[in-house]
Amino acid sequence: MTRTPEAAASPVVQHPRDFAGLTALVTGGASGIGAATAALLTARGARVAVLDRDPSGAPEGTVPVLADVTSDEAVRAAVAEAVGELGGLHILVSNAGIGAVGSVEDNSDEEWLRVLDINLLGMVRTARAALPHLRKAAAERPGSASITQTGSIAATAGLPQRALYSASKGAVLALTLAMAADHVREGVRVNCVNPGTADTPWIGRLLDQADDPAAERAALNARQPIGRLVTADEVAAAIVYLAGPSASSVTGTALAVDGGVQGLRLRPAAD
Incomplete structure (x- = not known):
């Protein structure tokens, strides 16, 4: 019988x-x-500053900033607050987003607008507010300014029951490429990471709503060639790579952290 690999225990890492x-x-x-x-x-x-609708879970040592990315006024105020606390801004990680389930028939116009408002326009609002500070950082410290956006493998692979979510993340991929072209000569790199199905709170809530949570988790594991969900830490490592000095020549790139969904076509596993 083929065994499904489990995520390795995270070792203690000296970063x-x-x-x-x-x-x-x-x-x-x-x-x-x-x-x-x-x-x-x-x-x-x-x-690091953390912008969130509920920043109470912000990691230790970060600056929590309250804002909802659906409000341009709130985003501008939050970015200004973060820049004031940090003394500048070199890196924007635009990660706020929500999921959506269903075929193209299953969500109302209102739900389409709500998801696009958060997943796409939320990134637009945040980038608009951050870019003046990123340009300043790029001028003062060349190679330091970057925007990294959280996309999804749903932007490049057709997944069932994800029409609205896929459309929003496809737009994020296109936005990333356009922004990279717009801002490369200003010294601001723009990339995105496309996670596969990740073991996050949203997936946990989705599993909780399933008729058979264990079977649904097994199906999600099996969809990814590595045989398991990717972890938040694995996606974070890719985001931090693209955001940082080691990727100073990388812009306009979508990096898949998806357990092989995008590129692999495996033969059925033998029992």
Whole structure:
């Protein structure tokens, strides 16, 4: 029988301090992938602010900032607050987003507008507010300014019952490429990470609503060629790579952290 691999236990890691002197803002940074990213940036020496509707879960050592990305006024005020606390802004991680389930027939116009407002326009509002500060950082410290956006493998692979979510993340991928072209000569790199199905609170809630949560989790595990969900820490590691000095020549790139969904076509496993 083929065994399904489990995620390896996370070892104790001594992180390099390669983000020392840099400042970062992570949206949706109080849980899941965002919290893992904020914690890793902090561990590697960055000063980090977390923008969230409920920043109470912001990792230790970060600056919590309350805002809802559906409000342009709130986002501008929150970015200004974060920049004031941090003393500048080198890195934006635009991660805030929500899920959606169903075919193209299953969600109302109101739900389509709500999800696009958060998943797409939330990134637009945050980037608009952050770009003046990122340009300043790029001028003062060339190579330091970046925007990294959380997309999804749903942008490049057709997944069942994810029409609305896929549309929103496909737009994030296109937005990332366009922004990279717009801002490359200003010294601001723009990339995105496309996670596969990740073991996050949203997936946990989705499983809780299933008729058979164990069977649904097994199906999600089996959908990814590595045989398990990706972890928030694995996605965070990719985000931090793209955001940081090691990726100073990387822009306009979508990095899949998806357990092989995007590129692998395996033969059926033998029992």
